[in-house]
Every structure is written in C-alpha cells, then in structure tokens.
Amino acid sequence: METPDTFIRSFKLQTHYKFRPNVVQQIDNWVDFVIQSKVKELNLCCEQYRLPHYVLNASSLTLLRLTDLNLEVPSLSTLTSLKVLYLESVKIDDKSFQNLISGCPIIEDLHLDGFTFGDIDLAVSGTLKNLSLRHMNCIDQWLKGVISRLPVLEKLTLYSYRMSNVSIHSNSLKSLFFYLSSRIDVTLRTPNLVCLDFGCYSNSIISIDAPNLVEAGLTLGDVSMKKSEFDGLVRFLSNLNCLKKMKLSVFSEQVLIFPKVVRKRNCPPLSNLKHLVVVIHTELTRKSELLDALLWCAPSVKTPEIISQKKSPNRLRWYVLGHRIGTFVTY
Template sequence: MCLKKMQYHQKILRPHHPSIDLFSLSFIYHHRFGFHVDSWVRSAVTLLRARELHLDFFIHRDYHQTDETFHHKYDFPFATLRNGDLALLRLTRVDLTLPASMASMGLVSLSSMYLDEVYLTDQNVCDLISGCPNLEELELQNCWGMVKLKKLVLGYIYDMESCNTIEIDCPSLCSVRFDNSSFIKFVLNYAPALVEFSVSIVRISKEDYEPWTRIVRLLEQAPFVKQLRLQNWWCKLLTSKDPFPKSFMLHNLNHLKLQTRYTQCDLVGLAALLELCPNLENMMLEYVDKNVEDGILPEEFSNKLDGFRMPSLKQVTMKSYSGTPDEVNFVHLLKKHGVVLEKIVIHHTKVGEKSFSPVVLNKIPCKV
C-alpha cells in the first residue's frame, strides 16, 4: 500500500522536477539481484527520465573466470527504453534481450550506445540499428557471437561535434567503402584481410580534397588491397605537405577503377598513382567533370609524365568517352609508353537514344 502511494506521489511531482542526467549502477551482479535491478532501470527510465544509463557489472577478467558468479549476468530489458528519453546507453557485461518488434520501437532519442562484454548475433546488431533511427555512435568492445565483420560501408556521414573520429579495428575485414564520409580523423588499426577499398565523394569542391586525402591515406595501413576505386585527385596528394612515404607501394593491387578527367593535372596524378602499382593488370577510367579548377601544376611536375615508371597493363577500359582532344591525347600516351599489353576498350558516351558498341584496340605494340 505504501509503495502504491509513493509511486502516485512521484507521478504528481515529476512534472515539477527536471529529468536527471545520469543513472549509473556498478557492482558484483548475482541473479538474486535481478528483480531489484529491473525496478531501478524502470524507475530511471520512466520516472526519473534519465538521459544517460550506465550499467557496469564487470569487475576483473580473472575474477569472473574463477568466481562462481561468472555465469550470473543481468538480462537487460531493452523494451523498457521505449517509455523514456534516453540519449546514451552504456552496458557492460549483460545479456541483451531485444523485443520481437524492435524495428518498430522507434527510439528516436537514443543517439549513442556502448556495449562491452555483451553477446551479440548479427541479427541483434541489425535490430539495434533498425530500432534506433537516430543512432550516431555505436561502439562494441569485447563482444562475441557475431560472424566476423567482412564488409563495411560508411555512407553520407559528415563531421559532427560529437562524432569526428572513426576508428576501424577489424582483422577479418575484406571490403570497406566510404561514400560521402568525412571525419576529422580516420584510423585503420589492423586490416590484414582488406582487399577491396572504395572512396566516393560526390559533393565535389575544393573543400572536398582534404577529406578525400584523409581517407586515401588509410591505404598505408592496408598494403594487401587488390581492388581500388576512387576519384583521381591524386595530384593534390602528390603535391601535399604530407605525402605518402617514398617506400609506400600497392604491390598487390591488380584492379583499379578511377573517376578522372584527362587534363595535365589529372594525367600527372594518374601517372603518380600507377607508379605505386607495379603489378596492376586492369584499369577502368570513367570520365567525371569536377567543375572546379585544377590550379597551377608545380613546375617540377609539369613535364613529369615521361619520367614516371608505369606498369604494363593487360587492359585499359575508358568509360563515357566523347572524343575530346584530352581523351585522344591520353590514348596516344598509352600507345607511346606501351602501357597496355593486350587491349584498350573504349565506351562512347550515349547520345540521346543512340548507343555505340565499344571500340576495342587490340595488341597495342610496345615502343622503346
């Protein structure tokens, strides 16, 4: 009876009191405490309207491996969050029970989530993201149960005050793609299995060179990349104050897809990139109009084309070819330097309803 009166009294007073910023629990958990923790969590979320909730039941790894409470984990009632205004959730060493209707929960207030020592399946991760449409930060530490992450796509994420660094530490990662992603700092800690690397920034302007450069510099930590897709802003990196070290090479790269023009700056950038790829076999070039001026090419690079060491490619494919003087000159350079061993494939730009069959230039002779 007293409990009911207390709950009623709290409901009367709650509108006159601001919500709390943080509700935190940290102690040695045992199953017999489950009922109490459930009650505390519900009160923190629904009555106190906490903005942050921290539950930490991890003491020390050696302790949990030797003590009888090793298998005692709190089963966090995720469905309770739908009745609150939680913005940040931090859980350490709990079991996570997600409602079957997770996708329809619509936890719009939840923007940050940190999970440590939590068992998660791939479906759990998908459900978490689908149920939290405004989630900006998701950090997983010492979690298990998931199939090892092999493909990562980051799309349409730009600098934010609360999230300006991205750190990738995925030993099994095979493919990574950055679509219009811009952070102050990118870190790729360890990716020995990474073989596919893609960068695309469509908001092309002078300001976009810097985020593009920050992403591309991750290649220093990914020496085993075999397939690379990016824009040809390589001349900017070539002339930057912090270029790649002279020892940097992409020895394993065999397939390159490049969005480019064929101006002097673009050709110098392309030649500089090819010099880093001694074993490249196939290159696909797609014309793109950057709508920005290249700027003045430094004098030391203006006549550098003949000095670069280019690989001998099996095939070069040119997409969106319209026969401009720059494009014709580029084909002439390929022939002059004997860059292509087998063939050049040219796909003309489609005009109206009319399309053209690819033009294949076979067996380009190598000239000394």
C-alpha cells in the first residue's frame, strides 16, 4: 500500500463483535492506512483483536486508547510523541507492558483499567501528570513506590476492591479521587492538594496533612448505623475538620442523625465547615431531625443544603466501588 498524502487527526473503531479472518484483515488495512497518514489520536475497541506491532512505533501518535484487545510488545516501543495512553481490559503480560510504557518518554496521562500486573515495577516516565488506576489489585507499598518516582504528578485516581491501606505522600499532587469498597486506613501527606473526592465506609481511619485543602466530596458506603457506631463516625469526620466546603453523599438519612447521647459526649466534628451539601439517596422522612443533627455536626454552616436523590442500596454500593453518580458541587 502506498503512503497516503492525506493527514488524519483522529481514528476511532469501536465494536464488540468477534470477526472472521477476512474482516480482521480489513481492520488491519484501516489501521495501516491511518498510521501511514500520521494519525495523532487512535481509539480501538475490538474484542480479541491483535494490535499490529508497527502501531507501537508510530511517532505521530499523541493519544492511544485500547480496549478489549490482545497486546504483545516483544521489544521496546518507540511512541516518542505519545502523551495520553488508555489501556482498558487489555490482555497484556508484564514484560509487554514494560516494553510499551518504557517507549513513551513524554507521556503525561496514563489510565489503566481492568487488569492485574504481577510484580511489575511501573517504571513510568517522570513527565507523568495524571495517573488513573481502576479496578486493579495493587498493594500500598507498590503504590507508594510508583508515586515516589513521579515528581510532577498532579492528579491521581484510584478505584480498588481490595486495598486496606492507602498512604500517599506527594508534594506535587493537586487532585485526588479514590473509591474503596472496604474499611481502609488512609494517610495523606499532600501539601499542595486542593481537590479531594473519595468514597469509603465510616469505620475507616483517615489522616490528612493537606494545608491547602479547603473542599472535598465524600461518599459514605454505610446503609445504616448502630448507636454504638456513631462515635466512630464522629472520629472519622473529625479528621476532615480542616475543610471549609463539603459535599456529603449517603444512602440513608439515618446515617447522619447523631443520637443526642453521642452529641453530649463529643465535640462537633466539622466545626470549621462553612458550606455543606448533603445528598441522600432515599426519600426523606426525618428532615427536621436530620437538619438538627447537621447543625450540631457543622455548627458554622448556616443552612445545610439537603438533596434527595432516591437510589437503591446496590446503586450506592456501585458508586462507592468506583462509578460516579453525581458531580461535585463547586461553590
């Protein structure tokens, strides 16, 4: 095939059909054509399609998004212009991944979704500014090692089913989004963090050293609370007392109606908070009790905004596991 004189900015092919060999050849021809046309953005979602090796040596590519593909990288890639890489449910082994990522010297955005590495050392370029790890099994020490080698990392997104400890120490991090499905211990040492959005359960332990953080979004996965558990919730919220603005999402209003005996023996956990939006994912039946409890919890808030968005318990758990239902409110 002759090299075309045309220039293609972006090419996207998305399908979930399994193809016969003759159709696969046609896809190969399309991919070959756009690569020779110096395509800058390539987005392929083809189940079990095997990406041609020459794609990973395309110096014109600035964005590459691969979904549901088979990917083998037997030698070092040379994606010298690539800045954004998405890998979603891609079948790739550790060596191939390392060969791929090591050939991306100026990468700035890396999004990994739906696969598990072994003991791989994620040796990403120090140019990385945005890292997203979704539905991956990783441990705290591995994550700490990765972050420590990213001196200009500004945004981190973490969705995990199994992590029980999260320790994030970064001087460059400005935005952090994490959603974890079980009780966790979280330690944040992020002096330049300005945006935090996270989901967890109220029996988690959180320690935050982020002097520039003024607002956050929090989703609690608890569907109900026993009286004996409210003291723990107070301690949990007290760790967020540095905040001035918060959006708090819960399934049931009951989770936030602190019993009077709990209020008597505890100080208000969010005494510095000035603006509060509370989203309840069931119908409100005890609004006056909820308002009274919120005014105790955050006494500097003149009028908390209460929003009822009815969702099923499974829908809220789905949220906490990493699928956003709403968007964070900026005042």
